[in-house]
Amino acid sequence: MTAPTPLSASVPPGTAAPRRWSGLAGLVRRASATLAIAVLVAAGAGVTGVAPAAATTTPSPSPTASDPQVVAAPLAGGVVSPGDSLAISIGLTAGTTALPATQATVSVGTDPLATRSDIDDWLASPAEDRAPTVVGTASLDPAAADERASAIVRVPASDPVLTDRAPGVYPVLTTVTAAGRTLQSASVFVIPTAATTDVAVIVPITAPPTGRGLLSTDDLAGLTAQDGSLTAALTGVQGTDAIIAVDPAILAAIRVLGTTAPATARDWLTRFEALPNDRFALQFGDADPAAQVAAGVVPPLAPTSLAAYIDPTGFAGDDPAPTPTPTGTATPSNSDTDDASGLPTLDELMDVGATTALWWPESVTADVLSALGAGGTLTITATTAIATPTPPARARAGEAGLLVTDADLSAALSRAADAPDALDRSAALAEASALEALPATGGATIVALDRNPDRTAVALRAAIDAAQTFPGARPLALGTVISGEPGEVSISDEALATARVDAVPRLLDGEQRIETFASVIADPTLLTGVERAEILQLLSLGWTGQDAAWAEALDTHAAATQTTLSAVGILPPSPIQLVAADAEIPVGIRNDLPYPVTVTLHAHSDDLRLEVAEDIPVEIGPEQSTRASLPVKARVGSGTVEVDLSLTSPTGVRIGPEQSLEVNVRADWETIGLIVLSVLAAAFLLLGAVRTVRRIRRRPEAEEPETAGPDTTTDADTTEPPKEQS
Incomplete structure (x- = not known):
């Protein structure tokens, strides 16, 4: 099976893709996309100026409420550069009751939203007086129950409502009357400035959480299939300048199988290794380093051996699967396999091609950051953990080095990357554009998408592009971020995952018992390596929000540990x-x-x-x-x-x-038995002797046999004696 076709047809699998458009090219792309939409709208509506698109009725992707809902968002990420039109996409989803035809009204504000707090307030609770200018209306067709009616309102670039606007973030309000109710949807659009800013986007590539030390062959086959989530993640980042944060356990799961790995998995690994993107390794299994440090494990755990998972038959042929030589320090420098054996070492199994190591916990405290930074490794943390206003992207808290991500912008782009529905994605992208126009960090901006192994390639690519093709944005390399001069910041402690912290000692207690027990085999790492790998997988951040499944996985692991100890x-x-x-x-x-x-x-x-x-x-x-x-x-x-x-x-x-x-x-x-046997033997011998003697005595006397020899008798001897005369 060949590798899945990447999003761009001009980028073949496993090859370096051209950089995405930025600057003026990005503006041209947006303008072209908007113009195409305008042509379609004009063709459908047959009008000019502020014209609604021909309303269409399509199934709602995921209706969850019984009441009707309206969602409206600007296209092109909500960015309206000089010469661009403003296109508002509207979707009215019916609830359990069908809706008749209705009309949507779009209005915009004249005053910009000056702060991020203003943006949050507007999106959460829009006030009509902030958007007094009506810019267009659109007719919405009837919608059957649980279906969606759609339309587009376009404001031409020549409209004074756009040409006279100063750069800034402006409110957009869409109002629909349906089922006797007035429904509103608030959004924003951005008139960009000429300012430039450096933007780095970190994209995690992780697998669904598992209690196993490594993904199984079936797991790999599904995740790397054409419609698999790992394939979607790789396709989404290919051809972008995103910084990849990859779980090394994914690569190790493929490499331990060698040529016996599923063909799709080997193709996926080849494509990943060929990417030119900057990258770094997450902790094995995407384990939470903060939970380990909070539980007293410093430095956080690392795999000790994966030899138990290696399939020797995958390396027995003349053309074994390649195992790259480690190029960085992002993975532990352990070697659990002799190179002479022809099997991959631990370093080779976990190599991600990184040149630097980073910690990326879910939440941090000042103590956690201090412990993680003790070895000189930088920690990625969000602005929510920084008490200093407008912190720099490259910061320092005491001796701990930090990369500070924009929490609000990261959350908005993560929602966009997670949204399978195009209209919901447009709403999130418009919010992200507004937040990017009002940076929260000084100098560069770092965006870190949430961990989500189930994104589509289209949604992920849209989120990355929105961040790095924003007018004035310049993609920022990881090395450039790290080499920047750090600014001092203070830390505001975040709440750690208490349940995960509490689980660490219990898991380590089981590991200690396995370690002592493993001395029964010649190579104890065959047991201890599996136990360590499973512990790290159970501490994965992927379990966040899956409390019941995680508790079940912990119980299963505890039972398996006990089974091993009693084996x-x-x-x-x-x-x-x-x-x-x-x-x-x-x-x-x-x-x-x-x-x-x-x-x-x-x-x-x-x-x-x-x-x-x-x-x-x-x-x-x-x-x-x-x-x-x-x-x-x-x-x-x-x-x-x-x-x-x-x-x-x-x-x-x-x-x-x-x-x-x-x-x-x-x-x-035994003595008694010997005596009895001896007596019985003597008795039998005596009885036999007596019977023999008695038998001999009863036998007749034997006659003397004649003696054979020459006849020596004479005639005299044979002559009868003379008879006596009377």
């Missing part, structure tokens, strides 16, 4: 009948880990009737059980003996719970 142990033994003086008793030991383990079996008995071997080393294969032979020797006496069994790792750490083996010693049975 090796002695199987409950059954009672043993010992009838011999010497024997070997089998003891079952299980190993549920996917790695071979080495343990020592210890046996102890205080009973003198039984002598047991005390230490027996045992090796068990992965996910197997084995039987260890425990030599025992019975002594004088019989009875029941309790033998205490336990396991320790090669470093002497107790593994699993102890077990008690019950041995019924009956060793004197």
